[in-house]
Amino acid sequence: MNPSTSRIQVRPSAEREGRKDYISIRDYGFWYGQKKALDAISLDIPERQVVAFIGPSGCGKSTLLRNLNRMNDLVDGISHEGDITINGRSIYDPGLEVISLRRRVGMVFQKSNPFPKSVYENVVFALRVMGVRDRSILDEACETSLRKAALWDEVKDRLQDSALGLSGGQMQRLCIARAIANRPEILLMDEPCSALDPIATGKIEELIHELKEQFTIVIVTHSMQQAARVSDRTAFFYLGKQIEYDTTEKIFMNPSQAQTEAYISGRFG
Amino acid sequence: MASSSDSNTPRGEAWVWFTGLGLIIGLGMVIGLLSLVLVNGITVFWAPPVPVAQIDDGRTVIGQLAQRRIRAGSLANAPQYERQYQVGLRELNGNSYLWVDEAKVKTETFPADVLGLERVEHGPAFVRPQALRKSDGKVIPITDPAFESALQAEVSAAVVVREKFEEITRHRIGDVNREMDEARVALRRAEDLKLADEIPVLRRQIDGLEERFVLLKAEAQKVVNSGAVATLDSKDAAGRAVVIPLTQIVRAWFPNRLDTWGRTQLFASRLGEFIFHEPREANTEGGLMPAIFGTLVMTVFMSLLVTPFGVITAIYLREYAQNGPILRIVRISVNNLAGVPSIVFGVFGLGFFVYVLGGSIDQLFFSDQLKYNNNTPVFGTGGLLWCSLTLALMTLPVVIVATEEALSAVPRGMREASLASGASKWQTIRDILLPASAPGILTGVILAMARGAGEVAPLMLVGVVKLAPTLPFDTVAPFLHMDRKFMHLGFHVYDLGFQSPDSDAARPMVFATTLLLIALVVTLNIGAIWIRNRLRARFKGAAF
Numbered sequence A: 001m002n003p004s005t006s007r008i009q010v011r012p013s014a015e016r017e018g019r020k021d022y023i024s025i026r027d028y029g030f031w032y033g034q035k036k037a038l039d040a041i042s043l044d045i046p047e048r049q050v051v052a053f054i055g056p057s058g059c060g061k062s063t064l065l066r067n068l069n070r071m072n073d074l075v076d077g078i079s080h081e082g083d084i085t086i087n088g089r090s091i092y093d094p095g096l097e098v099i100s101l102r103r104r105v106g107m108v109f110q111k112s113n114p115f116p117k118s119v120y121e122n123v124v125f126a127l128r129v130m131g132v133r134d135r136s137i138l139d140e141a142c143e144t145s146l147r148k149a150a151l152w153d154e155v156k157d158r159l160q161d162s163a164l165g166l167s168g169g170q171m172q173r174l175c176i177a178r179a180i181a182n183r184p185e186i187l188l189m190d191e192p193c194s195a196l197d198p199i200a201t202g203k204i205e206e207l208i209h210e211l212k213e214q215f216t217i218v219i220v221t222h223s224m225q226q227a228a229r230v231s232d233r234t235a236f237f238y239l240g241k242q243i244e245y246d247t248t249e250k251i252f253m254n255p256s257q258a259q260t261e262a263y264i265s266g267r268f269g
Numbered sequence B: 001m002a003s004s005s006d007s008n009t010p011r012g013e014a015w016v017w018f019t020g021l022g023l024i025i026g027l028g029m030v031i032g033l034l035s036l037v038l039v040n041g042i043t044v045f046w047a048p049p050v051p052v053a054q055i056d057d058g059r060t061v062i063g064q065l066a067q068r069r070i071r072a073g074s075l076a077n078a079p080q081y082e083r084q085y086q087v088g089l090r091e092l093n094g095n096s097y098l099w100v101d102e103a104k105v106k107t108e109t110f111p112a113d114v115l116g117l118e119r120v121e122h123g124p125a126f127v128r129p130q131a132l133r134k135s136d137g138k139v140i141p142i143t144d145p146a147f148e149s150a151l152q153a154e155v156s157a158a159v160v161v162r163e164k165f166e167e168i169t170r171h172r173i174g175d176v177n178r179e180m181d182e183a184r185v186a187l188r189r190a191e192d193l194k195l196a197d198e199i200p201v202l203r204r205q206i207d208g209l210e211e212r213f214v215l216l217k218a219e220a221q222k223v224v225n226s227g228a229v230a231t232l233d234s235k236d237a238a239g240r241a242v243v244i245p246l247t248q249i250v251r252a253w254f255p256n257r258l259d260t261w262g263r264t265q266l267f268a269s270r271l272g273e274f275i276f277h278e279p280r281e282a283n284t285e286g287g288l289m290p291a292i293f294g295t296l297v298m299t300v301f302m303s304l305l306v307t308p309f310g311v312i313t314a315i316y317l318r319e320y321a322q323n324g325p326i327l328r329i330v331r332i333s334v335n336n337l338a339g340v341p342s343i344v345f346g347v348f349g350l351g352f353f354v355y356v357l358g359g360s361i362d363q364l365f366f367s368d369q370l371k372y373n374n375n376t377p378v379f380g381t382g383g384l385l386w387c388s389l390t391l392a393l394m395t396l397p398v399v400i401v402a403t404e405e406a407l408s409a410v411p412r413g414m415r416e417a418s419l420a421s422g423a424s425k426w427q428t429i430r431d432i433l434l435p436a437s438a439p440g441i442l443t444g445v446i447l448a449m450a451r452g453a454g455e456v457a458p459l460m461l462v463g464v465v466k467l468a469p470t471l472p473f474d475t476v477a478p479f480l481h482m483d484r485k486f487m488h489l490g491f492h493v494y495d496l497g498f499q500s501p502d503s504d505a506a507r508p509m510v511f512a513t514t515l516l517l518i519a520l521v522v523t524l525n526i527g528a529i530w531i532r533n534r535l536r537a538r539f540k541g542a543a544f
Helices: A061-068 A099-106 A119-121 A125-129 A135-148 A167-182 A198-211 A223-230 A248-253 A258-264 B004-005 B015-043 B146-194 B198-225 B258-276 B289-320 B326-336 B342-365 B365-370 B384-409 B412-420 B425-453 B455-461 B487-500 B503-538
Strands: A022-033 A035-045 A048-056 A078-084 A107-108 A186-190 A216-219 A233-238 A241-247 B054-057 B058-064 B064-070 B081-086 B097-101 B105-109 B115-119 B126-134 B139-141 B231-235 B240-247 B249-253
Touching: A022 A061, A035 A061, A035 A078, A048 A061, A048 A186, A048 A223, A061 A078, A061 A186, A061 A216, A061 A233, A099 A107, A119 A135, A119 A167, A125 A167, A125 B425, A135 A167, A135 A198, A167 A186, A167 B412, A198 A216, A198 A223, A198 A241, A216 A223, A216 B231, A216 B240, A223 A248, A233 A248, A233 A258, A241 A248, A241 A258, A248 A258, B015 B503, B054 B126, B058 B126, B081 B412, B126 B146, B139 B425, B146 B198, B146 B249, B146 B365, B249 B258, B258 B289, B258 B503, B289 B326, B289 B384, B289 B425, B289 B487, B289 B503, B326 B384, B342 B365, B342 B384, B342 B455, B384 B425, B384 B455, B412 B425, B425 B503, B455 B487, B487 B503
Parallel strands: A035 A241, A048 A216, A048 A233, A107 A186, A186 A216
Antiparallel strands: A022 A035, A022 A078, A233 A241, B054 B058, B054 B105, B064 B081, B081 B097, B115 B126, B115 B249, B126 B139, B126 B231, B231 B240
């Protein structure tokens, strides 16, 4: 990792219209059994912006991300305190089906995980499970999502081929297409480029820029450069605590916490 | 410390020989078993030359060499052998097989006129034919060059007659008998319930059936008479005259005249009969078609029953059940179920499936049958359905464990991706987990099939018989008769080997049947493996 902060290029953040506290995390704590993974997290994520979570391994950034669509419900013995709201409504609202939450919050994983089905069936999976059967709607969603994921030109002639025959970078973009096919409002990305080469990474980063016109994106990354390149705001976590949360420019150019500066300049972590 | 780190050779490498030894012993036993069964099973159908042996005491023996072994009591450094000849003509000799001291055999010749016969009754025969009395009265002596072709023509004619006779007695008379039974039950019911309208109708039907029965009997007799004229005059080894009616002959061959091609044809013909025909002579001769069919149908049904049960159970255990002591106890119980001796399942099948379930079905749906047919049970006795269910229960743990393993081997990412796309748990299971774990599930089904197809002990209690009069499948609705008893290759092996009156005659058939059973299991497994590989190819590249 590059030790010097000065060499990290920060893209100036363009403030767009939208609710400032679109996702609002308040005094949030989270336990795996007896082990406290998150402690007193409070941050607001504005609508249609890219927010990066950074920090050393085990700092809780992935845990927080996976709580935004309640993926951690799969784990036994979890508990939480505080609250997370999306557009004003708590994700823990008993009247809210976790399925409808996940339909509004798409997710892309660290390891690309296409289903062992055709490219087409992968993309329209979310629509199929919603009960959409109309072929024209599915076809249209497939093309739109693949175009948004910058994959259409590469796969348009092999939509019925197995998705497992794609390259690593294509698979990850396919997973992005799958995540946005049912038009969620929020896109969660858990280290989406960690298994990709620099060219594929570049493509995905381009994509994130385009997608933020429509989606609110939360991205977890280990790459400081990536966080600087793609995000509008950055949160730094350490040992389950939120150390600093501010605009990306501020975090990388003039962090207020010594720990943040030490981390982004590569002195620890 | 110093001494042990001196050497640069890696320690413990000698264990590779030890582990390799284990593999060699295992492989050796498997190959030994298979080749023993293969050699003994295949040679049954091969016709070797048949010697005429002169023995010291003046006897003459004509017979196929069956075995050669060291005589009991002979010295180890100077072994004396004895030979077993299959001499046939059981009705004259009292026994088909004869042990002779090898030292006492003076000469062995292979005269061309020795004739081998397979017969409908009394097993095979080896004779020296003299003349053929044909149906039209002509007599053809053995010296006539046309003797052999005339003999074969008469044998073929006799086979046709016998097949006609079989067709009438087994199938047409069988159908009449069945209809008669049904009509009699209906009549008894009508009389009991005083259904005045039906009684005369049924009486007339029964009279009609009796008439047909008499007619068919007469027809059968006519068929028999038409072919009963031709005889084969021969002499046995001792020179006694033996007259064999040609209706008795299934197959005739000159073992010392045949060339390799002739022997191969004979081999193919015998093998064909073995696979496609019904048994004769207390199962020691003829074919095994009913047993092959029974084994196949039972195994397929067992797989069809066990797969959904096992998969559904495993899905609940793996995907829905709360982790805890109860789940652990259930898992341990399922695993222990796999270790329960199979005969225990047989006893359970008899006590629960046959008596309780079958008895209830009879009470509910066949009460008339019970009441008016001397309490003859329909489902309340052993049958194909109960055999399949019992074996399905026995192989259930295999499928459950395999399915659980397959489900847990589906990459976590795939499950998460599905849930993150807004799929419900059931949709994830149905659309993602089950297709992805199908190859693993099939592996379990293959193991279950292999175990089920070879199982005998429990079946003896719940519906397998030595000789079933009918197949469980025929042209009468509902075509597949799950209540019928059936024959099974595994039980056939046991029956031949241990229950046969003539164990010498049964011995070759034991091997042939065993070979067939192994071949059937292998075929079923290859079929299932083929399906599994096709499934795997669909998920090629995925991590399982």
